[in-house]
Amino acid sequence: MSGIYIHIPFCKQACNYCDFHFSTSLNNKASLVSSIIKELDYRINYLPDKKIETIYFGGGTPSLLSEKETHLILEKIYKLYDVSSSAEITLECNPDDLSATKLEELRSLHINRLSIGLQSFDEEELKWMNRAHTASESEASVKRAQDKGFENITIDLIYGSKFSNLSNWKTTLNKAIDLDIKHISSYNLTVEEKTKLGHDVTKKKELVIDDEKSAELFIEMVERLQKNNFIHYEISNFGKEHFFSKHNSNYWKGRYYLGLGPSAHSFDGESRQWNVANNNSYIEKLSANDTSYFEKEILTENNRFNEYILTSLRTIWGINIDYLNTHFNADFISTFKKEVIAFIKDETIILKDNAYILTNKGKLLADKIASDLFV
Ligand code: SF4
Structure with missing residues (x-):
């Protein structure tokens, strides 16, 4: 879906x-x-x-x-x-x-x-x-x-x-x-x-x-x-x-979406693409069957890992260990597990139900913590 x-x-x-x-x-x-x-x-x-x-x-x-x-x-x-x-x-x-x-x-x-x-x-x-x-x-x-x-x-x-x-x-x-x-x-x-x-x-x-x-x-x-x-x-x-x-x-949760219209972004699991942020240019290119109305970036494993950390850490579901194990290489996971210990010690993250979740104290620092956990 x-x-x-x-x-x-x-x-x-x-x-x-x-x-x-x-x-x-x-x-x-x-x-x-x-x-x-x-x-x-x-x-x-x-x-x-x-x-x-x-x-x-x-x-x-x-x-x-x-x-x-x-x-x-x-x-x-x-x-x-x-x-x-x-x-x-x-x-x-x-x-x-x-x-x-x-x-x-x-x-x-x-x-x-x-x-x-x-x-x-x-x-x-x-x-x-x-x-x-x-x-x-x-x-x-x-x-x-x-x-x-x-x-x-x-x-x-x-x-x-x-x-x-x-x-x-x-x-x-x-x-x-x-x-x-x-x-x-x-x-x-x-x-x-x-x-x-x-x-x-x-x-x-x-x-x-x-x-x-x-x-x-x-x-x-x-x-x-x-x-x-x-x-x-x-x-x-x-x-x-x-x-x-x-x-x-x-x-x-990293599900796929199709974005339509000027400036809209799309994600298919492998890449992100975004449409031109200009109404006239969008209309002209589409009417001329010119497919250069969007740009595309193929995501590396690093990109995908960091995006997952950034978005999931902001949610009640947190960073899920099973998801890490099935989507990323062992080196990334091992580095992450070492880095996250400091946040558990200072009570900004807790490990609960197989997921790393921000505490209320951690929510105030969400973006900073995520960037410290990037690979
Ligand atoms: S300028 Fe338009 S899109 Fe931006 S906040 Fe106002 S109503 Fe919303």
Whole structure:
């Protein structure tokens, strides 16, 4: 079983922190959808089998697609693949797009999981981020989606801007808990160079909070969400039982996925490939049958080992010893087992049920620990 990711590279406006690939010009939306449908035909032999367990519309803002555009993409996928009757079909959306009519359209398209980009409940912070919605629109959109029958809802929250402090973060977390949603993804604001925020921080016009304060907010989030029946199953992801993201869990478990659309990445176990991050170039190359719209990297055993360490260590399932034994050479495993002892001694990793798993103390240092365990 594999997954399909579709990148929809359009947004109403540019958030000040965002370095994903998107355009605020929606002029060539229809051509881009046609190109994605063409790419589906091109890539028909990419996945080793035709069984699909998850479909994920990400972006950008996929809720900007019309009902017809979303339908055309799904129709093609169902025509080419054997999509499981219990497939998880996620669509990322912004609160301002989720009118009652839009939600009814999404239900009729069999979208069964909504990922709503709330980011914050603070009006001032949302304005500063240049989000296209208000906090009251965010809360109303979640309630409307629930009323329309969407049970599987996740929201995104960002912490670590100059507006963040422990008191308002507690309020944010309480509001999220009160919404009775099933899943939360929450990210520490990172300052990316090619964004407005990155530019302003470089020019010293903006400040971000330090690592110590971010760690305090992270700890508060983990404790508060765990007390409210959210399972912390990946560093940035919390789900109630039976509501973990199947699509993202499959990424972290090394399953295969086909990525369609500009900037989308794909993985087939042996290589990674990524599409050109330019809408016009993507459309032009596909319409000219020019297959240079992607680049590809064959993964060495080192690459695969390090990726497995990085992604699995961030999850509740940890680094599995059986997986290491069946996928990697004895030298890598022996080096890893020597290196990991130091982390067990300083209580950042525990060995449990045949897997090396981060402790809460270790979660604060996940990326550093992973890189120390790389070969
Ligand atoms: S809506 Fe999402 S993808 Fe678009 S600019 Fe904002 S954060 Fe980035």
